[in-house]
Amino acid sequence: MALCIKKDGIFTSLQNLGEFGLQGYGINPRGAMDQAAARIVNLLLGNDENDPLLEIHFPGGELEFESDCRFAIGGADFAARLDGDELASWRTHQARASNLLRFREKKKGNRCYLAVGGGLRLSSTARAYSTVRLTKGDRLHFESGSPDLSTNSCVVSPTLIPPYSSFPTVRIVAGGEFERLSPDNIELLTSETFVIANESNRMGFRLRGPAISTERTTEMVSAAVNFGTIQLLPDGQLIVLMADHQTSGGYPRIANIITADLPLIGQLGPNDKVTFKLVDVGEAEQAAMQFERDLKKLRIGVALGRSR
Amino acid sequence: MDVKPVRIFPLGDNAVTVEFGNEMSEPLNSAAISLADHINNNPFPGFVEAVPAVASTTIFYRPFEVRDTADEFSTAFDRVTQFAIDAVDEAVESNTEDLTVHEIPVSFGPQDSLDLEAIAKYSGLGTDDVIEVFLSNTYRVYMLGFLLGFAYMGTVDERIAMPRRSSPRVAVPKGSVGIAGRQTGIYPSESPGGWQIIGRTDVQIVTGDQQRPCLFKPGDSVKFIRT
Numbered sequence: 293m294a295l296c297i298k299k300d301g302i303f304t305s306l307q308n309l310g311e312f313g314l315q316g317y318g319i320n321p322r323g324a325m326d327q328a329a330a331r332i333v334n335l336l337l338g339n340d341e342n343d344p345l346l347e348i349h350f351p352g353g354e355l356e357f358e359s360d361c362r363f364a365i366g367g368a369d370f371a372a373r374l375d376g377d378e379l380a381s382w383r384t385h386q387a388r389a390s391n392l393l394r395f396r397e398k399k400k401g402n403r404c405y406l407a408v409g410g411g412l413r414l415s416s417t418a419r420a421y422s423t424v425r426l427t428k429g430d431r432l433h434f435e436s437g438s439p440d441l442s443t444n445s446c447v448v449s450p451t452l453i454p455p456y457s458s459f460p461t462v463r464i465v466a467g468g469e470f471e472r473l474s475p476d477n478i479e480l481l482t483s484e485t486f487v488i489a490n491e492s493n494r495m496g497f498r499l500r501g502p503a504i505s506t507e508r509t510t511e512m513v514s515a516a517v518n519f520g521t522i523q524l525l526p527d528g529q530l531i532v533l534m535a536d537h538q539t540s541g542g543y544p545r546i547a548n549i550i551t552a553d554l555p556l557i558g559q560l561g562p563n564d565k566v567t568f569k570l571v572d573v574g575e576a577e578q579a580a581m582q583f584e585r586d587l588k589k590l591r592i593g594v595a596l597g598r599s600r
Numbered sequence: 601m602d603v604k605p606v607r608i609f610p611l612g613d614n615a616v617t618v619e620f621g622n623e624m625s626e627p628l629n630s631a632a633i634s635l636a637d638h639i640n641n642n643p644f645p646g647f648v649e650a651v652p653a654v655a656s657t658t659i660f661y662r663p664f665e666v667r668d669t670a671d672e673f674s675t676a677f678d679r680v681t682q683f684a685i686d687a688v689d690e691a692v693e694s695n696t697e698d699l700t701v702h703e704i705p706v707s708f709g710p711q712d713s714l715d716l717e718a719i720a721k722y723s724g725l726g727t728d729d730v731i732e733v734f735l736s737n738t739y740r741v742y743m744l745g746f747l748l749g750f751a752y753m754g755t756v757d758e759r760i761a762m763p764r765r766s767s768p769r770v771a772v773p774k775g776s777v778g779i780a781g782r783q784t785g786i787y788p789s790e791s792p793g794g795w796q797i798i799g800r801t802d803v804q805i806v807t808g809d810q811q812r813p814c815l816f817k818p819g820d821s822v823k824f825i826r827t
Contacts, residue, residue: 312660315651316636317813318744468609468617513622514745514752516651516658518612540653540745548612551663573677576613577663584664 293359294431295346295408298392301353304426306414307535309342315516315539322423323519325403325494325535325558328454328583329367333407335591336364336384336448338598343411346432348404352395353428355406357387361434362409366448368401368559382448401456402561408434423494423536452586459485459565460556462549465576467521469544472506480504481546482570486530490562494536497560503528506544517541520549520557522568532557552579601691603631608681614648614663616680618688619656624754624782628655629742630693633818635684638691644683645669646676652818654742654752659684699819701738704786704801705827706777712800715765719779719796722762733757734798734824739784741820749788749805749814753822756782768794775800777824788814799824 297304309330310323324330324347331341346355350370357363364384365372372379375391387393395404412432426432473481486501505528517523521533523543532549533541535558549557550571557566605618618635620628629652636652639659646665651658663676670679708716708731720727739753746752761782769792772778776787778795787793788805801824805815816822 312648314813315649315660316744316818318746318748318750319813465610465613468611468619510622513624513654514743515619515653515656516611516615516617518615518658518660520612538746539651540743545611548610550613573610573613574675577667577675577677580613580663581667 293361293435294433295361295412296356296358296432297353297426297428297430298356299354300428301348301395301426302351303349304353305347305423306344306412306426306432307347307423308344310519310535318539320537320539321519321535323535324405326367326401326405326454326555327558328555329403329405329559330407331587332382332448332452332590333364333366333405334411335587335594336366336382337362337407337409338594339407339409339411341587343407344414345405345407345412346426348395348406349402350395350398350404352404355393357389357391357393358431359389361387363387363406365404365406366453368404369399370395370404371397371399372404382453400458401559403559408432410434448590449586452583452590454555454559456556456559458560459567460553460560461567461569462553462557463571463576463579464522464547464549464568465571465573467545467547468515469506469512469524470546472544473504473546474507477504477506478570482568485565485567488560488562488564488566492562494534496534496537497532497557499530499532499566501530504530504546512542512544514540514542515545517545518548520551520554521545522547522549534558550576550579552576552583601631601634601688601693603627605684605688608684610677611658613677615658615660616677616684617656617658618684621655624654624742626740629740630819632657634691634693635687636818639683639687642687642690644680652743653745699821700817701821701823702815703823703825704777704803706799706801706824707827708799712776713798714769714776715762715778715796716798719760719762719798723760725759730760730798731826733760734779734784735826739822739824741816741818741822742783743818744814744816746785747788747791749816751785751805751816751820751822753784754782756784758782762796764794765796768792772797773800775802775805777801 307324310321486499489498632652635657636650639650648660666676673679741751772793780795
């Protein structure tokens with residue numbers, strides 16, 4: 293049973309929530325840019341939240357289901373259609389063998405997630421330590437057994453869906469080199485608007501905005517960075533490290549985007565805008581806990597729906 | 601451990617960095633490696649991984665799980681900071697017997713030593729002298745980063761320490777041995793890069809092994825030899 297790429301999308305890849313444990317060897321964890329969406333669509337299907345799924349950019353190309361299955365989409369809204377029928381995001385759907393999935397227009401966000409009951413697997417076993425772009429002819433296998441086509445579809449509570457926007461306010465916590473910023477520069481960072489530059493990809497988003505300077509320019513020895521780390525470049529511009537970031541860096545880490553708000557920036561693309569709001573680690577943790585509790589409710593709801 | 605952290609700070613809401621200093625020095629690097637080894641061998645609930653760098657160690661964790669077992673702390677960050685402080689006290693310097701000395705044969709032929717002339721010009725030495733000075737040191741692997749298996753090594757002799765190229769190459773050939781300031785490194789695969797290329801090795805740095813994905817580990821030594 294498989295899902296086949298019939299027509300290339302601009303950048304479709306297989307992702308999960310990242311693989312940890314090897315950063316000490318220079319291998320970054322990678323994983324979905326919008327982890328909230330990836331987890332929600334997997335849980336809707338009763339999958340493990342870490343099951344591999346597709347991350348699709350627009351234009352998304354064409355995908356053909358070669359067998360019957362249940363699937364779910366979420367994240368960006370690309371006006372997905374299954375054999376011409378409009379598909380709602382954040383709920384499960386049934387596909388029949390030979391159904392074609394297409395994406396008509398980019399309505400909101402930049403990364404759409406497609407999960408299939410049981411999770412997707414690439415046919416080749418060689419798992420490269422990098423994000424691989426899938427192209428025409430690639431087949432993704434799944435083993436959902438005989439899908440129960442009579443099961444009611446599951447829907448997500450709206451409170452769980454991240455408040456996506458093309459101009460979000462994203463919360464940050466102070467980073468290791470935050471103290472190098474003068475009060476004036478902290479004011480710039482937390483009040484000005486920053487624009488996502490064209491030179492942005494899964495490794496990092498370059499931001500265009502007012503130049504920010506540090507009071508000390510001490511060279512740093514290389515140290516760890518994280519998904520969401522905001523580095524200050526020598527020219528005063530910022531870069532936000534995204535899912536495929538390198539494991540280490542030598543630029544000042546002035547702030548980090550909080551986990552709960554990473555999906556908001558993870559859905560941005562070139563020319564979208566962002567502002568930053570400084571919070572403390574306690575608030576960041578509270579926001580992350582709230583999402584985990586809501587996600588748990590979804591997990592329980594899906595399990596109850598299945599046993600009914 | 602004798603070396604104590606100079607500061608401990610959050611790297612987001614799911615990681616804590618323990619910093620021992622801001623220089624490439626063997627005692628600081630040794631402390632960072634020992635701390636990472638100790639925590640990796642004595643994980644706490646919610647622990648993800650501990651990653652050593654040149655003079656710091658970063659501990660990644662899942663805040664939700666940490667808080668489940670940390671009632672007396674107001675945040676997961678505080679809980680993990682306390683784990684880190686305790687680990688610094690408990691950790692012993694890692695056993696140096698586990699460390700490997702690697703002999704890496706290097707070719708300095710014209711196609712392999714793309715920036716040898718530039719380094720010679722910059723240093724005021726002849727190309728043979730540059731090679732001799734480069735080969736005379738044994739280098740320590742301070743950390744792995746940038747690319748899978750890319751070892752940041754030091755310390756390069758002051759006389760041939762040259763800054764990165766002002767304009768990075770689009771593709772540095774696999775196996776290239778480069779200099780950036782007082783650091784040296786080997787490109788384990790073809791990659792964009794700005795280091796000054798002094799030679800090239802045929803040694804396969806990436807092993808493909810799951811547990812041990814590359815030849816080097818932090819703390820190892822590297823001796824370059826001329827082919």
